[in-house]
Amino acid sequence: MLGPQSMGYDRTTTMYSPEGRIIQTEYARESVRRGSIAVGIKSKHGVVLAGLLRIVDLNEPDLKIHKISDKIHAIFAGVAADGRLLITRSRLEAEIFNLTYAEPIDIQGLSIKIGDYIQVFTQQGGLRPFGVGLLFGGIDHKGPSLHFVDPGGGVMSCKAKAMGEGDSEAIAYLKETYNEDLTTDQMVEIAKEAVRKAARDIELVDENIVVEIMPYKA
């Protein structure tokens, strides 16, 4: 019997494999796994995002953490051009919400909006799924919030999350150290250390790690 790959089930998102998988979407997740590491942590006291900045040759360092609205930031891992498109869309959705309801958008609502958009690319013919995982972090009317959107369009609320190259090491470290009472300073240290763990043997200088702190007071 031939495997799903050689039967051509991995060639399109409009066809399931006999095991019920959409293999193109799984390939898209693979490209997230090859992206530079991105970490997010949430506690009672706020949200911290951190990421590894790869500086190539003499290029000026790119932005890793993107401001979406007053109190929301996003970080992505994967195909940079795909991510940029989603960042622009997120900002637009946040502004449209604000314009319609005169209230800042909630992070779950924003993540679902973006998730819905991403989902279309895993079902409609002729489209390639987005090669990025997105982390939305910030403060909304419910308090600190951290949401992960995956290339299939899935949305998850997270206490802490790591995605990108070396994410298993980073997640293992986050599991060890996480609790809900972490201060923002502690979260910054943990996030930085998680990025270092993900980088494994590569020595990181401070310029390689970008951090965004969004504090919250109840």
Added chain:
Amino acid sequence: MNNPMNNPNFSGMTNNPFMDPKHGTTTIALKFKGGIAAAADKRASMGTFIASKKVEKLHELNAFTIATIAGLVSDAQYLVHLTRANLSLYELGRGYPPSTKMAGSLLASIMYEQYRSYFPYWVSMIVAGIDDYGEHIYTLDMAGGISAEDFASTGSGSLVAYGVLESTWKENLPEEEGLKIAITALATAISRDTATGDGMDVVLVNKKGIKRLTPEDVKKYLEA
């Protein structure tokens, strides 16, 4: 000065009492050395009836830009919100804010587009603020015209206000002096224009950002 908006009895949409825009108002903006002073009354009138006594006519577009509104309230509020959203998207995308001129031009082009489809936004607005190039005031009319000014006034009381501004405004005024002129001009319009009144909002824009004066502060300037 031939702006039909300055006539509180002028209606842009004839024979439709429900869409009859009333625009009794006075708003003022002027430059001083290092900033902008803006003032507006709080009355919304529908003919001889006072529809509201606590209308907000000074709006913040971003950290260093404000807009004053006169005309159809719904149109004006929509334009303020739309401009604010667009300026915010600009700043988020680039990491630095747009200049005051860009804020004004954006709003003017939205208004021009609407004017060219035979149903203009029934407003006249002032966009004012400071940026890297200094202090700026732009007046915008409902046809999408935009012009840079040293001081400006809109609304039914603007003729009265212009009398004060024209005779007292000078270049490089100190901040205190600029505020006093703006407040005096508005106070004069309040006392001579029936469609202007019910107190005033005063805003100051300088290097530190946008600051709203308290009623006590305003009173101090009126008595001085």
